[in-house]
Amino acid sequence: MPVPSFSISATSTLPASPSGSLNPGSEFKVGSMSSLAQIPAATAAVPSDNQCPAAKSQSAGFKVGSLSNLAQARPNTIPPGPSAGYLCYVHAPSRPFHGPLHPGPSEPHSEPPSLLSVHQSVRPSLLTKAGAEGLQILPESLGTHGRLTLNAEQLRLCSAIGPGDPASGYYTAFDRLRHSTVRKSRPDWTAADFLADAALSYPEAVACVQFLQPPLPELPQPQLTLTPPGLGPGVLAVAVDMRRLRGHICTVVVTPGCDKAEVFEVLAAACPEHAMTLSFLAAQDAVFLQDATGVVRDVLPLQLDVLQWLSLQLDATCPLQGAVRATIPEYLLGPTTGTTTFALPARSSAAVQTVSFVLVGGGTIIRLVPQPWNAANVIDSLTEMLYVLALQGRMPERPQLQLAAATPKLPARHNTYMICFLVFPEGPDIHILQDHSVDGSLLQGFSVDAGTRPVHMLSDAHARRGYAAYLNGLAHTSANRELATGDLVQIRQGDYFAEAVPPGRLYHLLPDLRFFALPVPVPAMQALTADPLSASLQVRAKEALKNTLRLRMADRRLHFGTPSQGGQPIIVLGPSHPALHLQMDQALTPGFQEAVNFLLDGEYLPAGTTFADPLVLEWTTPVFISIPPGSTRRTLLFPSPHFVNYLQVSVPPRLPIEGIPLPVRRGYVAAFPPNTASDYVIEE
Known part of the structure; x- marks a missing residue:
């Protein structure tokens, strides 16, 4: 579709003024590593190229392209592209990775690639083996056996979304300079493509990249946190969710073992617009830190990667809560999580009920795209989730598969039932689900000793902040028994009950689920875990897994x-x-x-x-x-x-x-x- 042309000034850091209005749905290309490596690193970089327009509330401007394209193009040779109604910044290249980088051949000078295009973003240059040396990748299992070269959707690192979802084609990067950036992606990108695109867009060198599992709610996936080198042993950049104060995601560098007061000081320095509010709340002990698993953190652990991310929470039991609410503007005391462009839309009650399969185990969680209940197949869904777990190298030894004793009840607007399975190693430990969100988005798997009760899942810090534990939909004071494998423990703050769906309701939708009420042994797929890049092995392992599940279900059908x-x-x-x-x-x-x-x-x-x-x-x-x-x-x-x-x-x-x-x-x-x-x- 023809669009008005625009002009680019000679200085790379000056804005290019579009002469028309840009179509927000248009696509654009990402620069290649091979060209970036040949550009002098002395040029200052403007962050957030290729950034999603939906993120402009957190990062100013809509930045596209890279100097890998501009270095070879003259103003009159750059094809016209879609415009935006706001400025498009063309900026200088990022500094190289921490570690040696061996560039590939540069692109031809005769036909430079377009800066803006109606097509999807091109795949960024892959990290070569030499380029990845010295770069720490978390979790460590993702960086072994060549898993970075597998498709990110195949590894279920991307959002479990359906066609047409507004979060499709984007991912999120966190770093200390830009805090959070939503960037464009493509369905065929590998984990290494996401890593390369995020790191190349970052103005600093990169020493560590962490794929967040579980991710922050209501932001596109995958989500990566970038940490620069030279900060000291164990130091990491950590994203802090300040949406509880109607702020944004603030990414700060923290040291192992530091207390919450130090984190508040770093947050106030990094996000000065919230410094006064944060200082007041901290002085009243009315705010605290909570990590991705729901643990209240007065002191950060020595291994910071276990945090994944932090969130600021308000203390509902603060003795000065009345004074806090009278002093702090009401708009700062909003809901626990803010609303983003990628929040799920409200659905009509007449829409077809959907089910979302979830597998928890091996220290991770696999979610499938919601599917109509009358078209869902239990065997196919379980095969896909177990296959992905083996590809990630997280399948436990002698694995057992079981349906959860209850699942979180989602808000009515989602029109979806969660169907949760646990996979765990054979042994005496008890394996449970824990969720401290209101919509199942922060569901986690835990292994506990026999004899553990729901009240034991609450730390002193939890109790001090007014949290209570709920077991399968009942308060722990009504069901404080010993936990059993498959139980759901929900952690809630305030005077409202956690809501859970009993399995009997799910059996009514999908009768085959009843066969997994008792543990079912499944293959460990050790060969696939050791060699995840073999295409023939992938096909054979997946087919063998499906046949095994069919046999297990046939046995249970005879038994039940x-x-x-x-x-x-x-x-x-x-x-x-x-x-x-x-x-x-x-x-x-x-x-x-x-x-x-x-x-x-x-x-x-x-x-x-x-x-x-x-x-x-x-x-x-x-x-x-x-x-x-x-x-x-x-x-x-x-x-x-x-x-x-x-x-x-x-x-x-x-x-x-x-x-x-x-x-x-x-x-x-x-x-x-x-x-x-x-x-x-x-x-x-």
Whole structure:
């Protein structure tokens, strides 16, 4: 499409004035490393080339192109490109990587590449082996066995988004000079392409690049943090989310083991517009630091890469909270996370319900793009997630796969159910999910010792700041039992309940999920982990994995039973496992003893497990309660406020239960049973 031409001044750091208005949806090209390496590094660099227009609220201007193109082009030979309605800065090259750089052949001088184009950004030059020497890459597994040369989407480093999503084609870089930059990308970029593009656009040399896992919410992925050299051992640049104060992402350099006061001082110096507010809140002890896993950090760890990123949070229990709110403008006391251009749009209630598969394990989390529930395939989704985990080199030894006992309930506008699986090594440890966000965006996997309770997941710093733990949708004071593999622990601040989806609701959407309520052994795919670049091995490993999962599901189908006209379903709830939906081969609704005999003969649960009959139904299916061997705690059922399923209250024997906190629906009250020794249901 023809567009007006523009002119470029002789000085590279001066703005080029477009003569028309630029189409925000247009694409442009990224300069190549081979040309950048031949340009004198003495030229000063203006940051954030190739920056997304949506990020202009955090970084001024819309900067495109590179001198690798401009160095060979004359003003009258540069093709006309789309314009913007604001200035497009053409700037000097970045300094080279920390480490030797061997440039490739330069581009021909006769036909210079276009600076602006309606096509997608070209792939940046790959990091050669020599160019990557001396560059630290975190996590370390990503820099081994050539994984950097794999497609970033194949490694699931990119956002799990669908076609047409506004975050598609962008990623985020964090550094101490520009703080945060949203840049353009292409679907075919490898992890090394993202690394090269981010580092080449950075005005300083780069000593360390960290791919953030988990990423900061509501920003395009992948997300990379760049640290320059010469800062001392263990020092890293860390992105600090200040959106709780209606600020932006401020990236600062911090030292291992420093306390929060030092971090606040560095933040005030780096972001002076928030210095006064931050100083006041810190003086009242009304603000604190929280890392990506939800840990409240009064002192930073010695290994800073475990932080991933930090966020500023306001203390809801501050004794001077009234004075704080009276002094600080209301607009600074906004929601926990701000809204960005890439926030999910509101959806109509008439839209097709979608499901989003999530796999947690190996120190990472894999998310698939939401898909319509009636088109989702459990085996295909599990195959893809386990395959990606093996490609990343994070598959545990002797892996076991299990469905979570509950999943975070997403806001209604998302119109999506999360379906969470855990993969973990065989052994005595307990493997759980933890989430301290309100929408599942900060879901994490943890391994804890047997005997750990939800209250143990709260540190003294958490308790001091008013946090509480919730187990599978209930406050820990109502369910402070020993944790079991698959449990969901949600950390919340304030006086509102965490919301969780019981697995019975997910079984209704995708019945095949019930086969994974108990651990299923899966292949470790060690050959693929050791050689992830072999295309033939990738194909064979993926097909073998899918066939194995099909066989495992066929075995479980025989074991759990299939719905039939002559069969009867039963549901088994208990504290040591997700909900079991089984099929008994008999025509009449089973009695309690018949169900117990069926469960004991099938060896679904460990020897010594006993059962109780609460005399309730889910829909038309009888429900029974399992009691772990040696347990003296009482399990009582309470109706979920959102679904026709039950939540499980767990209390010690002979403990009065009147007044325990429960998520009672508005207009209702909890009706506690008079005798907890023989009654198993709390009604509304």
